[in-house]
Amino acid sequence: MSLVDDKPPALLDRHPLLKATLGTPGNAAITLALAILAGLLLPRAWDWFIWNAVWWGSAEDCTAASGACWAFIGEKLQFIVTGLYPPEQSYRAYAACGLLFGLLLVSTSPRLWGRGLLALWIAGIGGAIWLLGGGGPLVPVATDKWGGLPVTLFLSISAFLLAFPLAVGLALARRSRLGGLRLYAVTFIELVRGVPFIAILYAATLLFPLMLPEGAAIDKFARATVALSLFVAAYLAEIIRAGLQAIPNGQYEAAQSLGLTWWQATRLVVLPQALKTVIPAIINLAIGIFQDTTLVAVIGMFDLLNAARVAANDQVWLGFYTEAYVFVALLYFLFCFSSARYSLWLERHLNPVRRH
């Protein structure tokens, strides 16, 4: 048997894609079935999304056409993105979105991670609150007028920021040797993880105000943010605990033998390594929370998804729900997909050793 096969490789072997799709009879059958399905669906999708769609015009033009009504999105863009925010002030809502997006972009670079970035975040959130809420030269806008994308972004980001210190504390407490502390952490985490987010939201918006003394009122938006951050904290704490468990005991012992106290060892040696391990899991949680913020619609807040739904309730542009949902689905997808890709990149970037 010669080492070199004279025969040129078969067509299928030369093209990995062909081999994967048609390599075996089973695969070929699946490919064929999917191709037929695509052949049936794609022309219809093309017709609805593109060919018969109304790109600009009035609601009547849309009703007359058989395709999608993208003119609706054009008309309602401001409402979907900023909700009930006063239209003449909408530049502030856009600016707040830009600010939060900018912060997210800056934070994607691991080289910039540090105290400076944390300070930037706190300043950024403060800036977003000021832009949205007003004060000084800006006209005040009550939180129940906030809506759309800024609300979705602000809720997810501020909930995460508030949750983080709490989660670290809970994770450490759960691994603590102090029984009382551990019991407290376990109770909180399991209680919160044991009920759906919507129940926590209801408790924060319906029950909590009744417990306050007369006259005292805490803003609904603030209550929802705190409720969300408590929810995030419980899940985040479990992720961080997993990170802590992944750190070998040798690290603690080495730190101790260098004369570090428990606090110093935790802060300088254990936590940095533990957090690094679980960053992809944290981003995964962040994507989930970003989507969970849509639940605030049940307490009457106009987040991005709810604003899109309500936009199609307008008597003039009634019933273009599909277009509204497709549009926000695209926004959510872009956001979540890019986060997922970033998480993948980060995982490889931070653990070059595990790279294959």
Next chain:
Amino acid sequence: MTYPFSLKRLAATGAVALSLGAAAISSAFAGPTLDAIQQRGVIKVGVGTSPGFFAPDSNGKWQGFFVDFGRALAVTVFNDPNKVEFTSSSPQQRLPALQAGEFDILLSGVTQTVTRAFKLGFHFGPVVFYDGQGILVKKSLGVEKAADLDGATIGVQSGTTGELNIADFFRKTGKKYTPVVIEDSKEFVAALESGRVDALTQDSSDLAIRRSEFKNPDDYVLLPERLSKEPLAPAVRAGDDRWLEIVNWTVYATIQAEEFGITQANVDEFLKSEDPAIKRFLGVDTSLGEAIGLDPKFAYNIIKAVGNYGEIFDRNIGPNTKVGFQRGYNELWTKGGLLYSPPFR
């Protein structure tokens, strides 16, 4: 209400349970609502989100049938239709939120019931919309009244009282029907469009809105009968009688104006009327306003700002809108409906 929202029934149960607790705690809280309104300079109104009844337009400005009554209230209190703030509230949340003082009034289509009056400590203003379970059929069926339905397949949403009401109705007429219980609210609508059922039954405002979302709304017709009573009325917290009276008479003013034939367009001509009742009503004769402590021209101002009941109805949900509601019971008593204003005297 009936409020075009599938979570409704589920929510009603939860809201009642919560509000029962709320009522027990907050009965001591009830303060003079009107004082708070005047201090704040704006009325806080809880609304829902359904086309025609309450929905923000492209500029985020609230529009709708109930919204216009909120504006009318702002006219009565401040003589300015814009001194009112609308906040959307979900069906689960609105009753406890009213209890907790988040709103001065709910104009979100709350059904007036005896439980809500006695147990929850709510007071209701005049019914502004008589809703009730209706039947939506395909026009091609050629049916004009519900009693003609025989052997029809009728879609009902599961877990609603609609199921029981329709059964009672057919027991009474003695005709046959096949109920199709449908869980999902999207599927519920699709069932009629696809021909799986001949008719749908649900609260009529809900059906009217669903109909407006069909590809060809004109192929479907809402039958005139109502199988249940869902009177939708403004709800306020107990404990401020004057505020309740302001709500009452603001609504009555729109109804009385229609009865007089006074509209937004011709209200100024009516100022010249010699009819003493109209003179009192529009405040040409100021004695009435002085006696009740309101701006004598409050009714005039309301009509000038939002129009009479019929105008509010037609503009937002009437036959020429996409929601396309017929007046039905929501017609003046003089025309066979249920709307009746006590005298302005």
